[in-house]
Amino acid sequence: xxxxxxxxxxxxxxxxxxxxxxxxxxxxxxxxxxxxxxxxxxxxxxxxxxxxxxxxxxxxxxxxxxxxxxxxxxxxxxxxxxxxxxxxxxxxxxxxxxxxxxxxxxxxxxxxxxxxxxxxxxxxxxxxxxxxxxxxxxxxxxxxxxxxxxxxxxxxxxxxxxxxxxxxxxxxxxxxxxxxxxxxxxxxxxxxxxxxxxxxxxxxxxxxxxxxxxxxxxxxxxxxxxxxxxxxxxxxxx
Amino acid sequence: xxxxxxxxxxxxxxxxxxxxxxxxxxxxxxxxxxxxxxxxxxxxxxxxxxxxxxxxxxxxxxxxxxxxxxxxxxxxxxxxxxxxxxxxxxxxxxxxxxxxxxxxxxxxxxxxxxxxxxxxxxxxxxxxxxxxxxxxxxxxxxxxxxxxxxxxxxxxxxxxxxxxxxxxxxxxxxxxxxxxxxxxxxxxxxxxxxxxxxxxxxxxxxxxxxxxxxxxxxxxxxxxxxxxxxxxxx
Ligand SMILES: Nc1ncnc2c1ncn2[C@@H]1O[C@H](COP(=O)(O)OP(=O)(O)OP(=O)(O)O)[C@@H](O)[C@H]1O
Ligand SMILES: [Mg+2]
Numbered sequence: 435x436x437x438x439x440x441x442x443x444x445x446x447x448x449x450x451x452x453x454x455x456x457x458x459x460x461x462x463x464x465x466x467x468x469x470x471x472x473x474x475x476x477x478x479x480x481x482x483x484x485x486x487x488x489x490x491x492x493x494x495x496x497x498x499x500x501x502x503x504x505x506x507x508x509x510x511x512x513x514x515x516x517x518x519x520x521x522x523x524x525x526x527x528x529x530x531x532x533x534x535x536x537x538x539x540x541x542x543x544x545x546x547x548x549x550x551x552x553x554x555x556x557x558x559x560x561x562x563x564x565x566x567x568x569x570x571x572x573x574x575x576x577x578x579x580x581x582x583x584x585x586x587x588x589x590x591x592x593x594x595x596x597x598x599x600x601x602x603x604x605x606x607x608x609x610x611x612x613x614x615x616x617x618x619x620x621x622x623x624x625x626x627x628x629x630x631x632x633x634x635x636x637x638x639x640x641x642x643x644x645x646x647x648x649x650x651x652x653x654x655x656x657x658x659x660x661x662x663x664x665x666x667x668x669x670x671x672x
Numbered sequence: 673x674x675x676x677x678x679x680x681x682x683x684x685x686x687x688x689x690x691x692x693x694x695x696x697x698x699x700x701x702x703x704x705x706x707x708x709x710x711x712x713x714x715x716x717x718x719x720x721x722x723x724x725x726x727x728x729x730x731x732x733x734x735x736x737x738x739x740x741x742x743x744x745x746x747x748x749x750x751x752x753x754x755x756x757x758x759x760x761x762x763x764x765x766x767x768x769x770x771x772x773x774x775x776x777x778x779x780x781x782x783x784x785x786x787x788x789x790x791x792x793x794x795x796x797x798x799x800x801x802x803x804x805x806x807x808x809x810x811x812x813x814x815x816x817x818x819x820x821x822x823x824x825x826x827x828x829x830x831x832x833x834x835x836x837x838x839x840x841x842x843x844x845x846x847x848x849x850x851x852x853x854x855x856x857x858x859x860x861x862x863x864x865x866x867x868x869x870x871x872x873x874x875x876x877x878x879x880x881x882x883x884x885x886x887x888x889x890x891x892x893x894x895x896x897x898x899x900x901x902x903x904x905x906x
Contacts, residue, residue: 490807508810519805522798522823531819532809 439502439510439586440466440618442487447497449479449486449642457482457642458494468634469609469619471650473626475671479642480622481516484589487620488513512580516591518572520564525556528564529578536583550578555604569596577605581612588612590621594628606631626666630654638662640671679877686878698882701859702890704772704846705839708779709787712839713832716784720791720831721817721824724799735792741785746778750845753778757849770851775859778845783835790834794827795820829898833891840887860886 441463448458457479464470464487472480485491487498488511500507512532521528530547534540551557554574559567564575573596580588590609594602602625609632613619623629629636629650636653638646638661646653646662657663664671686694723734755761757769757777768774798820806816821828843861850857852866860883867876 488808490804511808513804513808515804515808519802521802521805521819535809535811535815 437502438466439500439507440464441501443499445497445499447486447494449482449491449493455642457486460644462637462644462647464618464620467616467618469613469621469632470635470637471629471633472620472622472637472639473624473629473665474622474639474645475665478639480639481591482642483639484513484591484620484622488589510586512583512585512588514573514576514580514588514590514593516595518576520567520572520575523564524561525551525564525567525575526560528575529556529582532579532583546582547578550582551575553608554578555601570598570601573597574601574605577608581608581617584615585617587618587620590619592622592624594623594625602628638665640665675873676877678874680881682874683878683881687882694879694882696855697858697860697863697879698886700772700857701840701861701883701886704775704779704859705836706890707772707776708783708839709832709836711776712780712784712787712835713828715780716787716835717791717821717828717831718817720788720793721795721820723788723792724795725813725816725820738785738789738792742789744782744785745844746782746842747844747848749781750778750848753781753845753849769849770853770857772850772857774849775846775857778849779839779842782842782845783838786838787831787835790831791824791828794824794831798824798827826898829894833894836890837887840883840890 443463445461446459447461449456460483472483474480482491486493489508490513502510521531523531526544526547528547529550530540530543533543533546538546548557548560551560554577556567556571556574556578559571564572567575573593577590577593580590593609594605597605606628609619609621619632621632633650635648636650637644638653640661646657646659653662654666657666661671663669685691723731723738753774754769756763757766757774758764759769768777799816802816802820802823806819811819841861843865846857846859847862847865850859850862852858852862858866860879864876864879864883867873867879
């Protein structure tokens with residue numbers, strides 16, 4: 435068993451843009467297992483938070499302490515973006531790309547890509563150019579591409595935002611499988627049903643700050659602050 | 673008007689009769705310009721991509737310089753290459769002056785900035801698209817450049833063809849470094865200049881039509897080639 439890159443300790447993580455603080459200060463520990471779901475209203479900083487964790491945002495120096503060196507940490511994560519990025523390639527080649535990067539042969543990588551396409555329900559689209567896919571299909575592609583290297587830590591930014599009910603359930607099954615096989619999932623969602631189904635822990639972001647966080651059951655059954663209660667009830671936040 | 677008609681007729685006659693001299697200089701034109709295009713693309717395309725993905729202090733200066741180099745007067749390039757390659761120049765020992773190689777060198781200098789600049793524009797847009805994904809996938813710089821060059825190949829083909837177009841129609845530099853020597857360095861453009869000087873307008877025009885036809889044919893051929901590829905739909 436290779437040493438894990440987790441837990442991740444954050445102390446005073448902040449993200450600033452144009453003199454404005456978008457996130458933080460955030461201090462918390464991301465434990466080594468389970469699924470963490472980040473919820474919060476539009477503009478509360480969910481995307482910024484996920485991107486900062488993944489190393490895509492310039493943020494406070496030394497605020498994040500991983501259990502491995504930077505190279506290992508980078509190599510063992512994957513990210514599914516809120517708006518999926520499609521390369522100008524076929525669906526199969528898009529999904530295979532991370533394996534090609536990792537030095538796998540083209541034939542192997544493509545075979546693995548075909549398997550993953552099957553799992554996310556894109557078998558019929560293998561040879562199509564990725565950019566002609568529908569919004570939901572693009573999200574499925576992005577998920578397959580993220581999972582193909584079997585990352586230790588997987589970030590998903592509203593992975594089911596464009597999916598119909600059935601596809602959402604299919605994706606949730608895949609995410610639950612990934613979790614079973616040891617992938618640590620950190621995701622954001624606006625779908626409270628999904629948060630209840632997938633989460634072990636929930637983080638409620640509001641105004642760039644962690645307003646409340648804890649195990650799913652306690653969080654949903656007994657929210658501590660009026661803001662959390664209001665958000666969960668769908669009321670206007672103060 | 674009459675001259676143009678005569679030129680067309682002469683062009684038709686030369687082509688239909690497979691005039692050996694015409695074939696020779698046409699092939700040499702192709703050889704020099706395609707050679708220059710290939711070499712300049714091998715330099716200019718990766719450089720354009722490299723420039724698109726790197727942030728460094730002198731970046732703006734380099735881009736401005738590149739754009740300025742696009743307007744480099746070919747005659748001056750020819751003159752400088754001539755001096756460098758002439759017997760008393762630093763590369764004189766190579767004996768390259770008045771050879772097709774010297775012509776290729778001059779043309780590479782003329783069209784590389786053009787190819788690099790167009791490539792830079794195209795790759796910069798693609799990089800804006802791909803940035804987050806390629807960073808997230810933990811790619812190395814060379815992997816990024818390779819992905820961008822490959823996925824941007826349609827636009828890059830246009831860059832190379834623009835370079836070819838400039839090379840095949842160029843006369844000032846190759847006249848100086850090639851010398852327009854019969855059976856050695858004469859190409860379509862220098863032949864046209866020569867025939868015009870002699871007052872042989874019909875022949876000059878005929879060569880001109882062949883030149884235009886050649887440029888169009890090469891463009892079509894390259895596009896057709898890229899389209900036969902399945903993923904060429906992008
Ligand atoms: N580069 C930037 N410059 C300035 N402001 C930014 C920048 N990026 C994000 N913001 C702002 O930061 C805030 C948080 O944005 P973020 O995308 O993290 O929200 P979110 O919680 O993901 O929202 P949503 O639910 O709509 O996806 C927003 O108000 C946004 O306008
Ligand atoms: Mg977001």
